[in-house]
Amino acid sequence: MKIVLDAMGSEMGTSVEVEGAIQAVKEYGHEIILVGDETVIKKELDKRGHYHGKISVVHAPERIEMHEPAALSVRRKRKSSIVVGLDILKREEADGFVSAGNTGAVVCAATLSLRMLPGIERPGIAIAIPTMRGVSVMIDVGANIDPKAIHLFQYGVMANAYSRYILNKANPTIGLLNVGEEESKGTEFIREAHTLLSKSKLNFIGNIEGRDIYVGNTDIIICDGFVGNVILKVSESVIDTLVKLLKKEVAKNIIAMIGAVLISTAFKPLKKKMDYTEYGGAPLLGIDGNCIIGHGSSTPKAIKNAIRVAAEFKKQDVNKHIIEDLETK
Template sequence: MGGDHGPAEIVPAALHALQVHPDLELILIGQEPVIRKLMRASGALSDARLAVMHAPEVVEMHELPSAVLRTKKLSSMRLAIELVKDGKAQACVSAGNTGALMALARYILKMLPGVDRPAICTTMPGIHGETHLLDLGANVNPNSEQLFQFAVMGSELTSAVLNVPDPKVALLNIGAEEIKGNDMVKQAALLLAASHLNYVGFVEGNDIFTGKVDVIVCDGFTGNIALKASEGVAEFLRHHTRTEFERSLYGRFAALLCTPILRAIRRKIDPRSYNGASLLGLRGIVVKSHGGADRVSFASAIEEAILEVQKNVPDRISSRLEAILTQGPAA
C-alpha cells in the first residue's frame, strides 16, 4: 500500500467500498499489522469479503522501476499484480510509484496483442461533459502508430464505462488546422482518419475541459504536463480565493454566507471524484490512484476498477484491436 498516506486512507476507502458494493471482495495487501490495526480502529469486523495479505517489502516512491523489478519480489504492488495474473483478483488498485506499477504490470500481466506499451488514461471533467485523456506519462515519445493504439483503447474504455456508443476521438494539438503540430500528430491524424474510429480531428489544450469530445489522445510527455499544469492553475486560483476571503472580517462573513454555494461548486468540480487512472493495454485491470489520494479519492479509484471489471475493458480493447487488424482501414 503506497501513496503519500498509505493504509491510513486506503483501509477506510476499502471498507467504504465494501459497504457500497454487496458483491465486492477485496484483498488488502501491505504491512498486515498496520492494516489490521486500522481495521480494528474503524470497527471493521472480520468479513468473508475482506482478506488481508502481508507484503514484507515496500516500493518507495523514488525507486527506479528497473530496480523494483529486479529486487522487490515481495512488495504489495507486485503481489497484487500477481493475484490479477493468477486470476485470484480481477483488478489491482495502487497509489504507489507509477513507474514501478507500470513496469511490474507490463512484465507480469503482459500486453494485449496489438498494443506496444500501456497508456495511462483518466477522466477529466468538462463544461459540457467528461473527456478521457491519454497518455498521461507512460510513453514520453510514442510514434504515430502507438498514438493510434491509444485512440482505440481510449475509445473502448469510454464506450464501456460511460456508455457512449461511438465516442468522438480527437488528437491534442496546438491548433485545429491540419498544417499545425509535429510529425507525430500529423501522421497519427492520417491513421485515425482512415480508421473506423469516430475521429473528429485536432483539439487544443483548452478542450480538455470543454467536454466537446469524448477522448483526447496525446503523447505522455504532453499529457502529463497538461494535467499537472491544470492542477497548478486550480491550486493557484484556490490560493488567491482563500487568501482574499480570509483577509478581512467582511470576507470571512461573506465566505460563511457562501458556504452552501461553495459546497455545491466543490461537489461539481471535486478532483477527488475523478481519481483513478487506468493503465490500458494490459492483459488485466490496473488502476493507479493519485499518490496524494485521501479516502474519498481512493474510493473513486476502487469504483473505476469495479466498473472496468464489470465492463470487461481489456477484452473489449482486445476485440476492437483484432477487428481493426482484420478489417483494415475504413473505406
C-alpha cells in the same frame, strides 16, 4: 468480485486504503485483498472492527517509495505490495488490482507481469477529467512519455472502448491534442498520428488545442504521456494557486470574508464537479489485466471509487472490446 488493493500505495499511508476498502465492502459488497505490511494493515482493520469475511490480507513487507526509479525498484523489491499484488492478479486469483502508489512502478510491474493485450504495443493511462460538458477521458497521462504515432492510434481504440463501456458514451468523439487545429500543425509524430486516426473508423474529429480540453469539446483527448502528465499537474496547480491567492485577498477584507461565506453554497457543487475522487482511479489500458491507478494523495473515497472502477472494468470486459476494436477500427 474480488479486487486486490495495494495497501502501501498512497502518500497518507495504509489507513486510507483500509478505510477505502471498508467503504467499498459496505457499498458494493466486493471482496478485497489488502496487500502490504500485515501488522500495519491488521492494526488498521482492528481499529475499524472486523471485516474479515470480505477482506483478506496478503503480506508484502516491502514498499516502493514514490520517488524510486520504476524499473529498478520493481526488479529489486520482489516482495513489495505492487509486485506481490500484481502476482495475485497474474495467478487469476482476483479480478482487478488497484494502487495509489508509484505510478511508474505500477506501469512497469503490470507490463512485465501481465504483458500487453494482443496487438497493443504500449500501455496508456486514461484519466477521467471534469469539463464544462461533463466528463472526458484524457490518454495518456504518463505511462509512456515517448510514444510512436501508432501508440497514439491505439490509445484512441482503448479510450473508445473505455468511454463506451465504463462511461456509457455511445459514440465518443476523439480529439488529438496539438498546437493548432489545422491538419498541417504539429511535429511529424503528431501529423503521423493524425493520419492514422483519420484513416480509422473511430469517431475522430481532428486536432484540438489545450483550450478545448476543459470546455469538453471532445469525449476523448489523445496526447503523449509527457504532455498529459504536465497538463494534469498544471491544471491542479492553477486551481490551487487561484484558491490560495483568493483566500489571501479575502482575509484582508471583512466584507469579502462575509461574501466568501455567502458564496460558499455555490462553491460546493462546483467542488464536487471538479473533485477527481468522484471519478475513481485511472485504468492502465493496454495490459492484459485490470489495473487501476489512483492519485498519490487519494482519500478513502477515491480508493473506494477506484475499486468500483476496477469492478466495472472487469464486469464490462473492456479488454475484450479493445481486442475486438483493434481489428475492426
